[in-house]
Amino acid sequence: MKKTDKVITFLGNETEFEGKLKFDGTIRIDGHFKGEIFSKGNLIIGEEGLVEADMHIAYVAISGEVHGNIIAEQRVDIHAPGKVFGNIQAPVVVIDEGVIFEGNTRMYQAKDAAEKKNSVVGSDQYVGGPPPNITAIYGIVKDEATGKPLKNARISTRGPAKNNTESNGSGYYELINLKQGKWKLKVEAKGYRKQKAEVTISSEGTYEQNFSLKPKT
Structure with missing residues (x-):
């Protein structure tokens, strides 16, 4: 099975x-x-x-x-x-x-x-990554120019299911208990250009996807 x-x-x-x-x-x-x-x-x-x-x-x-x-x-x-x-x-x-x-x-x-x-x-300071025995996408959202972590960046998904979250005070986010398949991620933060990425989950494990957002000009 x-x-x-x-x-x-x-x-x-x-x-x-x-x-x-x-x-x-x-x-x-x-x-x-x-x-x-x-x-x-x-x-x-x-x-x-x-x-x-x-x-x-x-x-x-x-x-x-x-x-x-x-x-x-x-x-x-x-x-x-x-x-x-x-x-x-x-x-x-x-x-x-x-x-x-x-x-x-x-x-x-x-x-x-x-x-x-x-x-x-x-939870606002955690950056340790998801537990290794679950299937998850995780990472850090930061300012591209300064490297500063971005809090309350909105991470939304399209894929086998909907699973949305926000980054914490350390810029860290995680999406856990995910199904296998292609996950399209979109990250938005006030004052920054949105960024997209695609992560393919083919087996159990954790998948890291970091984001560096460009400030709007």
Whole structure:
């Protein structure tokens, strides 16, 4: 069976499940899960998701509410309006402004990233790249003349699906959990000429695409 990066919704809104969860690939929880989670894959918890569980995972992105301890092999992202009540152990924890986090963090070195620094950072400063076990396009948006990173540059896509984002305070952006195929990217920033690029995703992995924007004259 061919492996894909399709996000599979495990629990939809207003659904509940209690037990032990093991899976490969990527799943999304928008309902209520209670129990234990163990996986080498990726977990996405939507804004309506409520998870009461200790978990050992590769990567988790949290926009909902989690009660339990988290061990992540690659990275933990907590997006607003996410809430986490428990301890986190991971190489990198990225926290948006406006989230609630009550617990402790313990950092350790990722097995396949010996030169990366362990850190808890705000999402506005993160430049570390996406977790290596997901399919993603990432890069830096900067001013062509000065090399200064550009914040809030809008990255929009056309391709197998729509997936838009903005660059952070370090000029960094990432588009994760992408399908295979041709992705056309367009970057726009106030006071700069827009720029386009095309990235072909032919297999799992991360694809770097940087942008240097020219100021409008």
